[in-house]
Amino acid sequence: MTAAVPETLSVVVEREMPFPPEKIWRALTQPHLIEEWLMKADFKPDVGHDFSFRADWGVINCKVLELEPQKSLAYSWDAYTLRSVVTWTLTPTEAGTRLRMEQTGFQSNQPQFYQGAQAGWPKFFANLEQVLGRPE
Template sequence: MSVVTETRSVVIERDFSHRPEKLWRALTTPHLIEVWLMKNDFAPAVRHRFTLTGDWGSVDCEVMVLEPNKTLSYTWGAMGVGTVVTFELTPTNGGTHLRVEQAGFSADSGADRYYNGAQWGWQKFTAALDEVLAGLD
């Protein structure tokens, strides 16, 4: 007998007035990631394991998908919760549409604080990403 566990995703979509290449740089360059997200030892290579470190703790990650200027996906393991974060970049007339999805949150009520935290966090992170982009050439 198998048990199907429902999961939820946090999805944030935002338009940036910058080309996909510029956004990609901010998503994959360690010193820029540190400004908008967290301290890290990221490297743009599939299967690269890295750690994001914030004042609240750390996140264990592994790069799963890397399609330059299009898609970046990595695992996100923190506080016993394992999810996957995917960034999808779509060129627009005015710049780039970014879709960020963090998938795999348990649908049980005990996981609500992680799900709600991710909703708040990605809003904050994408706002900081906009500031980083404004400062790049």
């Protein structure tokens, strides 16, 4: 008899933003901007780069997995017992850019992480929109 594979869950947040992909890309990849809307980070846009997000509650260990400038970015997101992947996709639209974030890998026995992500990502998106809306 084989053990049942736990179900994995994903959190998706998708929003059309009135900004060009280049501007959103900068906010997703420049550490001083990332800190303003998400957390302090030592991010570099290089595949294979290990980095971390730091908050007062702890550290999230990450690694850049995929990168296609101004189109997509994926990195691992490992905190405590959570092993997940965050993928950003930027799609140009007539009004600006459709930004999609998907965090995959939540185990069904990790409701606190899943619920935290469901509550947290919309707030991060709101913060991101504020940063993007400022004059450069």
